Amino acid sequence: MKSSWSLDPEITFLNHGSFGPSPKCVQEAQREWMSQLESNPMEFLVRQRERLLDEMLDQLGQFIGSPGQSLIPVENATVGMNIVANTIPLQSGDEILLTNHEYGAVQRIWQKIAASVGAKVITATLPLPFQDADEIVEALFRSVTPQTRLLVLSHVTSPTALVLPVEKICQRAREQKLPVCIDGPHAIAMRPLNLATLNCDFYTASCHKWLCAPFGTGFLYVAPHWQHKISPVNTSWGGTMYGREKSWQDEFLWVGTSDPSRYLAISKAIDFLQDYGLDRFRKETHQLAIQAYDLFSKQFQTEPYSARHSDWFGSMVTIPLPESVPVPTKWTGRPHPLQELLAIKYRIEVHLVKWNSLMHIRISSHLYNDFSELERLSQILKEEI
Template sequence: MSNTDTLNPEGNSMRDAWSIADDVTYLNHGSFGPSPCVVEQARQAWTDQLERQPMNFFLRQMEEALTEARESLATFVGADADDLIFVDNATYGMNIVAASVELKAGDEVLVTDHEYGAVMRIWRRVCKQTGAQLVVRKLPQPFVSANETAADFLEGVTDKTKLIVVSHVTSPTALTLPVKQICHGARQRGVQVCVDGPHAIAMTPLNIRQLNCDYYVASCHKWLSAPFGTGFLYVAGRRQATVKPPILSWGGSISGNAPNWKDEFNWVGTRDPAGFLAVPAAIKFLERTGIDQFRESTHQLAEYARLQIDEAFGMGDIPAPDSIDWYSSMIALPIPTGNEEQPREGHRDPLQDSLWEQFRIEVPIVHWQRRRFVRVSCHLYNCRADVDRLTDALRTLIR
């Protein structure tokens, strides 16, 4: 398949590369990104290999295969393979960080007001257990420049700040935050940084070495389209000695390799590692398509969604400035609140259910700062007709 034939936001010639049901308009890759068929096949092939001879696979093949998969992923995200471990998802990785960073009464953990709900719950609990304080820094809007946004956020750092937790791409507002500048400023101040990056992998250029953060957590099942249940945790060498595994098992190499910090995480009891081993297939799929073309095409579609939905409702005050520097393949757009009560945290907005039940459209309706947003995710199987269908459905349902 050629790039010119497939990367066309006005058509959907790549939809056949996925097994998504024909009657579904799927605009939620940012939450649960289905894998292309070739990635599904790669995962199944690894499971088949395991089932044919489990002893041979676990004792003689798995460790080397995981190393090769980790090396492929490390190259893609600009990190050293020795600094990465596979985890089930970003939330799992964030819990490892939360259990490993030493906090005491009076310490502060600094976050933005755009962070993911599960991440906030994790750090609220840790702060409650340790006596530390979770400090939420409100980012001023509208955003003007990356440097100004980072500088304003870093003004929240005090001599009590031990850790910054910041999204690379925010979940509720779909904003690309200036994490490079934030990490640089944090290092100058002697503060650790954990970047929450599940939406950044593949959607935005990433070089973890250049960020020089202490921790980076991500899910591979989103924009990279690797199998569900795949993610990674990056830990800088200076922090590896203090990282604590959430599950204790044998904690050593089963292939006789020299001990290292990853051992405690590689063998956590018996499980099927096929999803992790299929991550290179997901990387190859995007690279064959053209990663730059993927980003350009999906951003163009997100731009189209911005125009159509803003024209339909005229809400204005869109969180993301109209630039690929601030949003890429996903955009959160304000819509009228309607007459319904705001759902409790973790519960769906009735509008989201109505979009599915009446129109077979999957898209999240997000509440943030007492406002309601539709968060549109665009991948290679989407096209303008999907956005038009969503816009028409929203017009019908919001009166």
């Protein structure tokens, strides 16, 4: 499958979880949409764009178990999370509940919005290793109080690459009438998803990761009972360009002139994975994650954060590095020196992440990877650590 991508053949790319490149067919689809735009901008942007976006959202909705009318395209999960933060009514003393596995940008979004009104961000510590869903749910809901206004959690966590039992969490939250916002960029395509049965309030995701859509594509799902309350971050015309039936989506579908070609190419990304076979894709990439789990936990003599099962991780896995790997005392904005060394000296792209005061290696693979690349990384790390 490597020939389906345009990756530099000199690079070993084991960081699909950060920036997942698109296969050639998706790149070609985006270029074709761009060509149509440039050939007649009025025809494309005014007379065709709304219909084409509706069709793409319908196909995406079928892929994730949602009506297309409950989705809006956004650049990435972070943009979607900002829209949710701009919507939830908060007052002094209110609480937003997160877990200790959340993405740094998500933490900053809610800390900022909470500080602006005198609310609080509460962080629930989840038990390790992940091996019992009920234990995780209980630990999370012990932090719920009468002041909790929203539960924000990842479907698949970014730093630790763990799958949260979102179905059981959403069920428990519904029983307590607690709204839930799920941050799902790593889950799309990697995990089966049916928003109709999950029944969360908001679900935000990036499509440039496991789905392999173009960079700068994602979506926000908004449950019907929130759609009349949703508040855009950017205010524009808020209406149709060509007689489209009025909808809550109007505030988000035209926010000034932009190129929709990347969003329209999401359809080709869905076709690409469905043609290959979603179950086959998940099985093969999970097998590589299992091999990484076994190889590096043994090599580093460190304990993984979950049981060795697909319930807890999918196409990527995070392994603690040995204590001999230095942990930065403060964030400098630069990657870890070991990550830089691997990239520059050995042409291996892999993510190193600081979490819970330790350094970790997060290995994420797609259909263009194979076990020989894990073996090469292993040998190099034996020499460098």
